[in-house]
Amino acid sequence: MKKNAFRNRFNLAPVPERKSIVTWVTTFRQTASATKRRTGVPRPVRSPENIEAVRVSILRSPRCSPRKHASALGLSDRSVRRILHDDLHFHPYKMAIVQELSERGFNSQINACEFLLDVVPEDAIVFFSDCTFKGLYCSFFYRLDQKRLRAVRTQLRRLGSITFLIHRTIN
Structure with a gap:
């Protein structure tokens, strides 16, 4: 029944199997998204504790590089940069040296x-x-x-x- 409804609704010749359609519908009803659910244990790198530790570390020594903060906190460099950018909304910049006109x-x-x-x-x-x-x-x-x-x-x-x-x- 579901295959016929799918074929009539989307006008496609190769119709997916019934099991695939049921999985899509179930996933959408549970998560309000049709994308695949992630399996496994969620990674704790961007946990509230780590975000707070990075924030405190940056506020304590703002001139220190993110790589050195990562080493001191025992996190990967990429994780610290992701926390800085996505969670704390810090963005990297480089100082621009301009010539001064005397x-x-x-x-x-x-x-x-x-x-x-x-x-x-x-x-x-x-x-x-x-x-x-x-x-x-x-x-x-x-x-x-x-x-x-x-x-x-x-x-x-x-x-x-x-x-x-x-x-x-x-x-």
Whole structure:
């Protein structure tokens, strides 16, 4: 009877065995879920006692790594991390070290930018890069006579923290 009802309801040709359907229905009525029940003894790693022990340990020495807490508590590293994340809602982070701009460097960059605004024509093609170098690299292309080019290079050498690459375009 159940096989026919299943076939009519879901319109499938290969119908599961009666025993499978009965198991599904029984499991759903008992647990409100159709997934398989876990068998065996539940693992006591995330017990309230262990969660409290991890919480106390972290609060006592917050700078200590989870691996060292795990070793001290006699738990696995993964279990401590799972307790921290899932039960205590702690999340890992890494300190980000950013470069600090000194007053001298800031003034140098302001001077260089103001100089660029004066020197570089509006139709120039300008490239900036600060990726992996110690200072800011600037490269620009424009038409400039030789005398003016020498004056620009002299002024650029005085700016120091920013390196400029000047490319003269030829008509």
